[in-house]
Amino acid sequence: MEKILELKNVSKSFPGVKALDNVSFSVAKGQVHVLVGENGAGKSTLIKIINGMYTADSGELYFENRKVQVHTPKAMMDMGIATIHQELSPILDLSIAENIFLGTESMLVNWKEMYEKAEKMIRSFGFSYDPREKMRSLTVSDMQIIEIVKAISRNAKVIIMDEPTSSITESEVAVLFRQIERLKKADIGIVYITHKMDEIFKIGDQATILRDGQVVSTHDVKDLSKNQIIAKMVGREITEVYPPRKNIPGETILELKDMTSKKFQHINLKVRRGEILGMAGLVGAGRTEVMRAVFGLDAYKSGEIYYKGEKLNEKGVDEIIEKGIMMVSEDRKGEGLVLIRSVNDNISLPNLKSYLKGILINDKLLALNAQKMIERLAIKTPSGKTLAGSLSGGNQQKIVIAKWLLHNPEVLILDEPTRGIDVGAKYEIYKIICDLAEQGVAIVMISSEMPEIIGMCDRVAVMSNGKITGELTQEEITQEKIMTLAVKGFEYE
Amino acid sequence: MNKKEKINVAEIYSRFGIFIILMVTLIISAVISPAFLSATNVINVIRQNVTIGIVACGAQLVLLCGDVDLSSGSIAAFAGCFAAMVQVASNNLFLALLTGIVIGACLGFVNGLIITRCEIPSFIMTLATQQAARGAILAITKAKPIPGLDGFTWFGQGYVGPIPVPIIIWVIVLIITGFILNKMRFGRYVYAVGGNRAAASASGIKVKNIITKCFTFSGLMAGLGGVVLMARVNSGQPNGGEQLEFDAITAVIIGGTSMSGGVGNIYGTIAGALFVGFLINIMTLLNVGAYYQQIVKGVIIALAVIIDVKVRKGSKK
CATH class of the missing domain: 3.40.50.300 (P-loop containing nucleotide triphosphate hydrolases)
Known part of the structure; x- marks a missing residue:
């Protein structure tokens, strides 16, 4: 031809x-x-x-x-x-x-x-x-x-x-x-x-x-x-190294029952304490949408969310944060950070209430807490007063995570946590995730990078075209199996 | 089919809303004030609003692109005063007219060029031009009016038969603008650029050139508006045309053109300009104070934009 x-x-x-x-x-x-x-x-x-x-x-x-x-x-x-x-x-x-x-x-x-x-x-x-x-x-x-x-x-x-x-x-x-x-x-x-x-x-x-x-x-x-x-x-070889995991998954903390909206259908999913649950699938499969609904950002049509065994009736993001469920957006620059403000300002933004003395903000306490986070997550910044936008992608991501850690999350949803981050910084983010899981935090990690799903997760739920097409335990996970499930939802009945 | 109905509401509003409002205003005004519908009064109102109407034609093209031009009033003063100076020096009124138009177009072109090449918001750039052009003409004229326009006043005060010259100028401008928007390729591109810049550019349209041309046209109209304005007041007024751009934008927006670009037509702008003119007129006839008139104008602008946003939001859902 x-x-x-x-x-x-x-x-x-x-x-x-x-x-x-x-x-x-x-x-x-x-x-x-x-x-x-x-x-x-x-x-x-x-x-x-x-x-x-x-x-x-x-x-x-x-x-x-x-x-x-x-x-x-x-x-x-x-x-x-x-x-x-x-x-x-x-x-x-x-x-x-x-x-x-x-x-x-x-x-x-x-x-x-x-x-x-x-x-x-x-x-x-x-x-x-x-x-x-x-x-x-x-x-x-x-x-x-x-x-x-x-x-x-x-x-x-x-x-x-x-x-x-x-x-x-x-x-x-x-x-x-x-x-x-x-x-x-x-x-x-x-x-x-x-x-x-x-x-x-x-x-x-x-x-x-x-x-x-x-x-x-x-x-x-x-x-x-x-x-x-x-x-x-x-068919690629996995060359990246992942930190050793010592987390032990415990009882179920969050359960989605038959959740349906325009973007996803009949989602049933359990998340356990101290577990790293991967959400795999192609872009547009509906993973982010499901989690946004859990977090209260989007409404859903039907279905129920159970949290610590009780039905979660709260609908507003602020109430859900109060309960201990938090989500780190995939759009770090758009939704996660105010780039033109300092590291301290960003870390304290969701917690400002706790620094109030009357109508004034207790700057000292704010800086102190922020400093603790900077040390705990090893955020590489000249000082807490540095602008968030001037830091590298990896450090920006750490700031976003730090924002929520001050709130003591029990379920932490991370949407594409290592997108646009270089290899060294990725490892540090992985380490933070592993540490949190070890402390009993339930982690939901949405990721389009298969090696990361395989290297990090105790269990993975694969979504395709708005449905969960399968779950794999750590022993079962292979790239081929994930991809097979990831394209499954498109088959014509 | 709920979706379809909502689309129709939006369309009906953007096509006919202002006409209905204009008609209602005219009828109510005629009923409460007998003087209102007299030929003298009607022609006077139109003549008073010609400058706004001319500048509105330029403002419409810019708004259709999704941009805004805040420099029209200053450009009108700048170009109008230069036209007056040329008139005084040469006593050639068409050379003076040409000067006004060309200077206006040049300033508009500079606006467009800087906005598109340096990629800065039109709001800021035209605000800068508004300041600079006003400052320049005040400096050049030492803030003094330019008297002795003689024949030049024909543009603002003359008659052809029973019809005032400025009204004839406005009608010609309207026909040209309507022709550009409805019959010329350039006009279609303006709608396309305002409707979806990315799609327009993917269709091979040179978006930046289109936007630059719109600002040039807007400047040209401001220059022409300046000439008419100076001719009407019988002298070059370096302080003239203040707030002219806001009155023009008001007319266009009330006429159903979307602030976000891509939707609107010239008929709406005509009706919008007349509506504002007649509304002010009837309030004057009813002895409503000037300050209160300004309040009413403000409320109307807010209402027009609220309706625009609400109606369009409904249609996009």
Whole structure:
């Protein structure tokens, strides 16, 4: 088959991470090439290089056998590369027709012609949307169809689809797949990103598996099995070292019974004192959402939470903190810290009440307590007065944890506690977690890093597509088992 | 189908809300004050509000982008005084007009350029321009009015047949702005940029250029507004046009344009400008004091924005 797009030995680094390492990849005319990999494997970086949003540090791009010289989003678009973004929404207050032709209009807008052309295109796809209608009135899958129409209207020769089925229903998926078949017949090359194993076999011609920024291998889909793909996705050796754990899990302290909301369904989960429970799964599986609901940040529809054997009726975050359940957000900079305030200020923020003398704050006591925490967690800071934002990621994370430790948590939920932290600091965070568990604190650790789950947890619950698809005890945990459960929720019944 | 109904409420409000309010205001005013609906009074009110109406056209484009321009009043004074100086020196009123427009556009262009290239909030940049331009024109004129405009006053006081010239200027400006927003590619891009900047840029639209052009247009309109203002008061007033930008923004917001950009149309802005004008007028006719009028204006701005936010929140849920 004739190659339409080819990447040769492309590398791309961001500060501290090698996002892509010597990646070669190609798409042929009329072919669906699936990109598979864990979160952070480099899929997004790869497609952003293809559509010009990033420039590669090294390596070459060829389009229709010609080397790409000007590598900007506009140039790539003009060349014939269209992207259907996963999260990028269209312009909701413009009409369907305006969205389709956005960026290609002539100086004067001929409304009549634009609507007629849009209508014709939509009809040719077998749909009956009114091009005058506002985009806002469409469902997500309708919007995706419109995005495809838009791509075709620009004579796209390669269409990148980034998890196009992540937010649409099964019947809508069928509609989408029919369109993909049509695109293939029209000799359009498709780069398709998905976490859903079934889809790979349903529409994929070739599959490239990425892991940690490198291509593991490229195969014809018909030569692959699901288990092979999973093994290739996770087949790394675990080299990191984890601190020894001496914690002994005790009785159940927190129990979720049949919790359901828009984002998750029928969650049953027990957490024990002194236990480190891992929550594994792909990004968007609903792990954070479940824990946010426990913490009182989000409402849930039905189900119950039992805490120390009693039903937890408290709904407000402040009340739940009072009870001893605390959560460290994954968004350290957004929700965890006030970066432009000092270390002391940050540590004391949730506890200010306890430093009040009348209406004044007892600065001495505040500094003293903060200092204790700085020592206990070995936070590397010139002083308590240093701005939190000037410290490294690892030390910032310690400050966030310190905030809660002053409150004596009994259940501590940590969401991606080591994201963006260097290896040395990671070990220190792990050590803090182990120490806390040893003191009897129940730890729930949401993590997308499999080695960390395997190295740290007594037990792991795996979520997929809003459901818990399985639990593994420490002896059972392997990367393959976790990944198998992590993609399970996407299978069609 | 609850969702659909809410969308319609939002749409009906942003399309017709201000027109209904305007009509109700007119009817009530006509009933309680016989003088209100006389041709002289109506034309007077419109003429008094022409400057606001012209500047509002520029403000609308900027607001549609999701930005704000606070420098219009100062630009109007700056450009208007320069136009007056050129008029005095050359006695060529079209050269004077051109001077005002070009200077306004240049200042707007500088606003847009710095906002987009240095990536600073438009609120701050235009606040800086507001101060600097006002200071500059006060320094240049030594804070003294520029008299002796002669024929130049035609822009503010002249008539073509029975219709005052400023009203004709406003109508032309409205037609141009409407044409840009509804018929030109540039206008569609303005809506796209205000609606979803990331999506617009992913569609190949040069977002920064669009925003810069909007500020240039806003500056141009402020310059033109300044010319009309100076012509109406028969002298170059370095202190003129204070608060003009707020009156213009008020008109646009009341007219249904969203503060967050992407939604709004020129008809709403016309109605918004007229509504404020007529409301002030009827209060004057009813002998309501100027201070109280200002209170009413403040309340109306708050109400318009509250309704805007509430209605739109409902439609997005």
